[in-house]
Amino acid sequence: MAAGPLSPLFLGFDFSTQQLKVVAVDGDLNVVHQNNVQFDSELPEFRTQGGVHIHTDKLTVTSPVLMWVKALDLILDKMKRAGLDFSRVRALSGSGQQHGSVYWRTGASETLKTLDPDQTLNQQLQSSFSVSDSPVWMDSSSTQQCQHLERAAGGALRLAEITGSRAYERFTGNQIAKLQQTKPNEFQNAERISLVSSFAASLFLGDYAAIDYSDGSGMNLLDIRTRTWSEVCLEATAPHLDRLLGSPVPSTAVLGPVSSYFVQRYGFSESCRVVAFTGDNPASLAGMRLKQGDIAVSLGTSDTVFLWLRQPRPALEGHIFCNPVDWEAYMALLCFKNGSLTRERIRNECAEGSWELFSAALRDTPLGNNGHIGFFFDVMEITPSVVGVHRFDPEDREVSSFSPHVEVRALVEGQFLSRRLHAERLGYSIIPGTRVLATGGASSNREILQVLSDVFNAPVYTIDLSNSACLGSGYRALHGLVAESGASFSDVLKDAPEPQLVATPQPTAQEVYNQMLKRYAQLEDRILKETRP
Ligand SMILES: Nc1ncnc2c1ncn2[C@@H]1O[C@H](COP(=O)(O)OP(=O)(O)O)[C@@H](O)[C@H]1O
C-alpha cells in the first residue's frame, strides 16, 4: 500500500489505566500521528488519582465510565485540531485495560444507535450506564465470589483448565457476581455488560460490540478451548448472564462500519471498519509482533510479563489467554500490581521526584546492590498474593531502611527478580537467542532497561513508541480487513519496523543474578509463610 497524502490510515486507540492514547499508521506502516488524554490532569472534574478511585476499604477500585466517554470526545477533537483527515481512515481498532466492566442501562442501545452529531458523546450518554463507577483491574474486593466460583467449577485447577486462570478478584465474572449480590438494582437495570475494550468499540460502532476471545479470557467465564462461555461459570456467576454478555468473537473480527455519528461529526468515511477491540496486553503482543521464544515485559501502570504459547498449560499461577492475532495459539500472562506507581513512590521519596535522579541512583550502585534485597508490595500484590514492604541485608536479616540509592536499586532489582522468578515458574527459560521486548511508560528509561537486561541476562529490545498497545491496535485494524481471507498477521505486518536493541547484559550479570534469584525465591517464601494466615 503506497503512503502519500491520500493513502489509507489505520487508527489504534488504547483506553488504559491512566490515559487514552491513539496512533495513526499509514499504508506503509509509518506512525503518522499520536495523541493522548491524561485522565487526572485533563479531566480533573472526575477527581481520579492515576485514573482510578480507591475506595475506603482499600480493596474496591473503580473508574468513572463517563470519564472514558469524555476522554474520547476530547481526543477526537485534538486529532481534528491537529489536522488529521478522518476520511482517510480505512479501519480502526483499539484496546482497553483488561478485566474492567461497563454496565449499559436498559435503553442505552437505542441512544447509541441515534446519536446526534451536533452533541458530544458525553452529553448524550449521561444516563446510559446503570453503574457509574466501573470496577477496574486494580480491584481486589471479590474474594468471596472467587471462592464460590472455584468451588462451583470443581476446584481452582479445574477452573484454570476451563478458563485459563484460577479465580482472581479483578476478573470480570467475579466482579459481576459481586455487583449482582451487593447492588441488585444496578444489575437488574443493565441490558448489556461490556469489557472496557468492547465498551470503547461500542461507542465507535453505535451498537453493542462483541467481546473478543482474547480479552474475554480475562473474565473467568470463557472456555479458552471451545471459545464459548462456560455454562458452569455462567451459572455460578449470575442469572441469564449469556444474554447480558452477547456471543464472543475472534479478535480479528470486523464488527461493522463506524457509526454515522463519527461520519457526520468528524468526517470518517462510511466505509471505515471497526475491528474488534481487545485487552491492552494482547494488543501489546500484536504491537511488538512477539514471536514464539520472546518474552515481553510491559512497564505500564501494572507490570506484566507475557509469552506466545502454542498449547495452553493452565496452572494455579498466571493466566492463559486466547491469542489476539492467531486463533489457534494462546498467550501466557503474569500481572504485577506494584509496578509504575511503586516506582513513582520511591522516586518521590528517594530521588526528589526526578526520573533523572532515579536513573542516576541505578547508575551509581553495583549489580547485586552489595547483597541488599527489597520487596515493595505497597498494595496487595497479584503475583504472589501478599502486601507489605520488606528489606533484607546481605545476611538475610530483615532491616527497616536502606539508604536512598540502595533503596532505588533494591526496588528495581526486586521487581525484575520477581518477574523472572515467576516467569520461570510458568515454564519460561532464558536460552541463547531469547529477546526481552520491553514496552509501557517506564520502558523509556534506559537505566531501568539495563537492570532488566542484567537480571534476565538477555538483550532488551524496544519498539519506537512506548505504547505498543496503541500500535498493535493500529496493526490489528489493518490485519482485520484481510484476516477473513486467511492472511496471517505476521505476513501482513512483515514490513513493520523491527524492535531495536537497547540494552545488553553486563559481563558479571549472569553470576550475580543467578545467585540472587535463589535468595530472592527463598526470601519470598519466607515472607509468604510469615504473612499469610
Ligand atoms: N522516565 C521514566 N522512568 C520511569 N518510569 C516512567 C518514566 N516516564 C513515565 N514512566 C511511568 O510510566 C507510567 C505510565 O505508563 P503507561 O504505559 O503510559 O501506563 P498506562 O498505559 O497503564 O496508562 C507512569 O505511571 C510513570 O511512572
Ligand SMILES: O=C(CO)[C@@H](O)[C@H](O)COP(=O)(O)O
Ligand atoms: O490486569 C491486568 C492484566 O491482567 C493489567 O495489566 C491491566 O490490563 C492494566 O493495564 P495497564 O493500564 O497497566 O497497561
